[in-house]
Amino acid sequence: MRRLALPGILALAALLACGGGGGGAAGPAPSPSPVYATTLSYTDPGGAGFRWLRNSSLSTAGKLVLDLTGPTGQSGQGVAFILSTDATKVAWAAPPSAQGLVENLAFILGATTPVLVGKDNGQGTLQGAVFQKSGTQNLGQPLARVCLQLKAGSVAVNAPVNIGFVSGNTRTTDGVVAGLTVAVGSCLAQ
Numbered sequence: 001m002r003r004l005a006l007p008g009i010l011a012l013a014a015l016l017a018c019g020g021g022g023g024g025a026a027g028p029a030p031s032p033s034p035v036y037a038t039t040l041s042y043t044d045p046g047g048a049g050f051r052w053l054r055n056s057s058l059s060t061a062g063k064l065v066l067d068l069t070g071p072t073g074q075s076g077q078g079v080a081f082i083l084s085t086d087a088t089k090v091a092w093a094a095p096p097s098a099q100g101l102v103e104n105l106a107f108i109l110g111a112t113t114p115v116l117v118g119k120d121n122g123q124g125t126l127q128g129a130v131f132q133k134s135g136t137q138n139l140g141q142p143l144a145r146v147c148l149q150l151k152a153g154s155v156a157v158n159a160p161v162n163i164g165f166v167s168g169n170t171r172t173t174d175g176v177v178a179g180l181t182v183a184v185g186s187c188l189a190q
Helices: 002-017
Strands: 040-043 051-054 063-069 075-085 090-093 115-120 125-131 142-150 163-172 177-179 186-189
Touching: 040 063, 075 142, 090 115, 125 142
Parallel strands: none
Antiparallel strands: 040 186, 051 063, 063 142, 075 125, 075 163, 090 142, 115 125, 163 177
């Protein structure tokens, strides 16, 4: 009987020594899970011309609300603009209490055919326009409002989120359509 037990013990010892017992080298450590941003942080641009300013009372962690503000001392009948952003990171959304993607803040639109447009092409480009038909408004105040929504789980922490001004125009007090330049601040996903 001893002869039969000895070969079985040797076979078991060889199996355990060769890694059959799971005591071998461990595989590579799993890579850490990515950390995704939950907040959009925005720094207002400097200057006194037309610019997109963060509305701190309406912005939330995942929503950035921007107000288009013009220069003091000028009047006009409206503004039109095209903005662009990275559609893989953020999406254009309706500002709080707005019915569309662009909210009028200063112009008297009229009841019959108001000129208020907000169109998203689905690829990060927003076209907006707000005009009144007669009279003028002070441009040195918030004129229009837009909102960006952070896409959950799509942006790494500390990644920049580009918001670009593509083009625009304004209608002056004498009805002339003039080109418009608007400063945009910097945005960071955190």
